[in-house]
Amino acid sequence: MLKLNRNAAATVTALVFGVIAAFIFSCSPKSPIDPTSSIGEGVAVLTDLQAFPSSIVVGSASSTIRVRLLDDSGNPLSGKSVSFSTSLGTLSSSSAVTDTSGWAEVSLIAGAETGTAKITASYQKSLATTEVNIISRLEAQINVTTARESVLANGIDTTVIRVLVLGDSAKPVVNQDVTITSSVGTVSYSGTTDEQGVIEALFTSTARAADTTAVISAQWDTLASSTILKLKGVTFKIESSLSSILADGKSKAVIKARLKETSTNIGIPEGEVKFGTTLGSIPASAVTNSSGVAEVNLVSEKTIGTAQIVGRYGQTLLDTVLVNFTASSYSVGITASPENPLANGVDKCTITVQVKDGSGTNVSGIKVRFSTSISTIDSVAYTNSSGLATAEIQPVVSTEDDQVAVVTINVDNQTLEKQVTFYAVQKEIQAQPNIIPADGQSTSKIT
CATH class of the missing domain: 2.60.40.10 (Immunoglobulins)
Structure with a gap:
């Protein structure tokens, strides 16, 4: 019966020194919550360290070790020398130069000793480690890896899934159908395993604002294995x-x-x-x-x-x-104070105009014209530093009917109106005295 080797999947751990975080908060003049902030000038990070396959047999068997070098904006760094070391076995080289995609690659060659080889990649102050099992005999196994440790949760970002299927004595399982699934996102693939027992699939992310993880699983016959892929949540906003x-x-x-x-x-x-x-x-x-x-x-x-x-x-x-x-690039607000003046020949009404530009900023020096249907008003005023221009409607007298003043305001080709109602004042007539004899000569003072 075929059995799953639980040590088949390599554990990849990316270690980045705390100096990077310290650099962000102590050196950058920008807020860490500012989307225009970056990690820092010149900082490079090793990521996506991979070992394929993750288990090899003693002797001359080899595993390909790959790591990617990115700058603080997530762009690949090419032409940089990355150092490698191992605790077991032999590396094909102690260093490798990154290609145009930022990848550096060496091979781990198994020796005569079994055990777990801890491989370390380093560049400046960034480190990444992974492990490869060196064993005496490979059992049947299925191994799942992804070309990247993480993708953006934007619905379009992709990464390659690679599945290796080995039968007894580590022989590749050729021309076999493999089932590949993911808990989130989509997986597309076709065909069967090749001569090396490998089949590749394409993972496409889903769109989410919050971080999440995709569990990518592969199954052949009774063998099954899975790996975790991180999906980084994305925030998208537009403004004017x-x-x-x-x-x-x-x-x-x-x-x-x-x-x-x-x-x-x-x-x-x-x-x-x-x-x-x-x-x-x-x-x-x-x-x-x-x-x-x-x-x-x-x-x-x-x-x-x-x-x-x-x-x-x-x-x-x-x-x-x-x-x-x-029709105008300015927004205009109009207020009247008092809102309900009396038509008593004393009360005035102040009309205040507020002028702002398209960004909501007060605008000074704007010419404002005023006219009114009744009484008189200052004809011209200019906005001050607060964007305000004022004019006064002079007092109105009425004892019978309310008087409505229609104030017309012109600002930068905009014509607006404001109505102000002067309320009529009822006069009380008094007589002193209010009773006099009908003698043809007595008088009463009327006020």
């Missing part, structure tokens, strides 16, 4: 530099898409973001920079309305932002 722009066919607002790892807030570079808008025009796509930010310009059209801008990353990560196309 202005909330409103002129509907003149040429005004612009900068639309920024921010893409980052949810748990670390580190920006994700080289991510393609798709854009669309219901009004105006915008480039169809842009690629995030090293800080995880992609920028495009929204250009207005000569139609007043609200543009809904949609950003999409991958197949399922969406966000929207609204930008108003207006």
